[in-house]
Amino acid sequence: MAHCGVSQMSVAIGVGVDPCVRESGFKTHSVNLRGTTWAPVLSLDSKVPRVRSKNKSAIRMSVQQAISQKVAVSPLALEKAKEPPLNLFKPKEPYTATVVSVDRLVGPNAPGEVCHIVIDHGGNVPYWEGQSYGVIPPGENPKKPGSPHNVRLYSIASTRYGDYFDGRTASLCVRRALYFDPENGKEDPSKAGVCSNFLCNAKPGDKVQITGPSGKIMLLPEEDPNATHIMIATGTGIAPFRGYLRRMFMESVPKYKSGGLAWLFLGVANSDSLLYDDEFNKYLQDYPDNFRYDKALSREQNNKRGGKMYVQDKIEEYSDEIFRLLDGGAHIYFCGLKGMMPGIQETLKRVALERGENWDEMLSRLKKNKQWHVEVY
Numbered sequence: 001m002a003h004c005g006v007s008q009m010s011v012a013i014g015v016g017v018d019p020c021v022r023e024s025g026f027k028t029h030s031v032n033l034r035g036t037t038w039a040p041v042l043s044l045d046s047k048v049p050r051v052r053s054k055n056k057s058a059i060r061m062s063v064q065q066a067i068s069q070k071v072a073v074s075p076l077a078l079e080k081a082k083e084p085p086l087n088l089f090k091p092k093e094p095y096t097a098t099v100v101s102v103d104r105l106v107g108p109n110a111p112g113e114v115c116h117i118v119i120d121h122g123g124n125v126p127y128w129e130g131q132s133y134g135v136i137p138p139g140e141n142p143k144k145p146g147s148p149h150n151v152r153l154y155s156i157a158s159t160r161y162g163d164y165f166d167g168r169t170a171s172l173c174v175r176r177a178l179y180f181d182p183e184n185g186k187e188d189p190s191k192a193g194v195c196s197n198f199l200c201n202a203k204p205g206d207k208v209q210i211t212g213p214s215g216k217i218m219l220l221p222e223e224d225p226n227a228t229h230i231m232i233a234t235g236t237g238i239a240p241f242r243g244y245l246r247r248m249f250m251e252s253v254p255k256y257k258s259g260g261l262a263w264l265f266l267g268v269a270n271s272d273s274l275l276y277d278d279e280f281n282k283y284l285q286d287y288p289d290n291f292r293y294d295k296a297l298s299r300e301q302n303n304k305r306g307g308k309m310y311v312q313d314k315i316e317e318y319s320d321e322i323f324r325l326l327d328g329g330a331h332i333y334f335c336g337l338k339g340m341m342p343g344i345q346e347t348l349k350r351v352a353l354e355r356g357e358n359w360d361e362m363l364s365r366l367k368k369n370k371q372w373h374v375e376v377y
């Protein structure tokens with residue numbers, strides 16, 4: 001392992017780009033780990049689908065070894081368009097992409113499973129941070145015999161350059177949907193979610209039909225590089241924010257040098273359920289003035305009323321600052337399960353009332369100013 005030490009690396013390494021893992025997966029390429037631009041180098045003549053397998057400890061290690069210099073990305077032509085790409089591939093003619101890797105993101109004590117899936121689109125399905133891909137799982141639609149399954153949407157969890165910084169991959173953060181019989185509490189595999197199980201069970205080299213990209217609600221407003229971004233995620237709702245944060249703090253993008261504050265609130269069940277925690281902790285270390293990261297662990301922490309700690313309780317804890325930032329023009333984003341919003345809205349309403357403000361008025365102002373971004377499913 002000596003050749004994987006910090007001393008020989010000159011760029012920051014992100015999830016999925018552990019040089020040791022890359023090396024073993026890229027035997028046909030000449031990899032210069034000492035070079036500052038190895039990421040683009042790797043993408044040269046890689047016509048064969050780049051299939052690698054990784055595991056969680058490899059992901060962990062890659063972050064621990066990272067040193068704080070931003071990573072060069074390519075092709076920079078991905079910055080050129082004025083409008084985001086939209087629906088380049090439609091359900092009738094999806095793009096056939098290749099699975100690069102599937103990794104379990106959560107620890108043994110997390111309820112359920114969440115997977116990080118890297119998909120090679122060969123640069124043919126470009127997207128912007130905050131957009132989604134559609135996935136058509138293989139097989140027949142039980143409701144329409146002879147037809148393919150309906151498209152399922154997944155927020156993209158990488159930047160437009162992908163986890164390999166070469167513009168050829170997109171990553172998804174997928175929760176495996178299981179079904180438990182309410183009568184006896186037993187798992188019923190016949191009712192398990194079709195697409196999420198297909199994705200979480202996929203193997204490197206498997207083909208995956210993708211559509212899109214889609215979505216404009218969660219695009220990162222970049223006109224003001226110094227803007228404040230308050231991100232509220234529950235579970236896999238972290239996906240778009242991982243993309244934002246890599247763009248802000250991991251990648252060297254000449255056109256976008258973020259100098260504002262990014263504040264992430266992440267709600268999950270317990271510490272084993274945290275997602276991309278190592279990446280976020282790295283940003284805290286490297287950009288303490290530009291990044292804040294608050295976690296709500298519902299099954300491990302209690303709120304001040306003694307109940308379970310949810311993201312809205314963290315929002316309440318910091319409500320003075322949050323309201324001040326919103327008054328100053330901050331953007332606020334919400335992503336995750338639909339069920340997160342009522343509790344959050346209630347809290348914001350209560351806080352507003354306590355401050356002598358009218359939440360409904362404030363909300364319509366935030367919407368009118370395009371400061372309010374919600375994508376829940």
Ligand SMILES: Cc1cc2nc3c(=O)[nH]c(=O)nc-3n(C[C@H](O)[C@H](O)[C@H](O)COP(=O)(O)OP(=O)(O)OC[C@H]3O[C@@H](n4cnc5c(N)ncnc54)[C@H](O)[C@@H]3O)c2cc1C
Nearest residue numbers: 152153154155174175177179191192193194195196236377
């Ligand atoms: C904009 C958008 C972004 C999204 N982003 C993400 C993301 O980043 N990550 C993510 O994980 N998800 C995301 N989703 C959700 C995703 O699209 C899918 O809905 C999810 O993965 C479930 O799809 P599935 O095919 O696995 O389940 P499906 O097969 O569609 O089943 C849906 C649910 O019904 C249950 N079910 C199946 N059969 C029965 C039955 N007979 N009786 C009762 N229940 C049954 C399944 O167990 C499952 O829970 C997003 C959705 C949207 C709209």
Ligand SMILES: *[C@@H]1O[C@H](CO)[C@@H](O)[C@H](O)[C@H]1NC(C)=O
Nearest residue numbers: 020021054055056057058061
């Ligand atoms: C995971 O990766 C690490 C580092 O590459 C390796 O030491 C370990 O043996 C791997 N574990 C499994 C189960 O493959």
Ligand SMILES: *[C@@H]1O[C@H](CO)[C@@H](O)[C@H](O)[C@H]1NC(C)=O
Nearest residue numbers: 223224225226227258259260
């Ligand atoms: C952003 O902030 C930096 C540092 O304070 C400043 O130099 C720069 O001019 C600001 N950019 C904009 C567009 O306001």
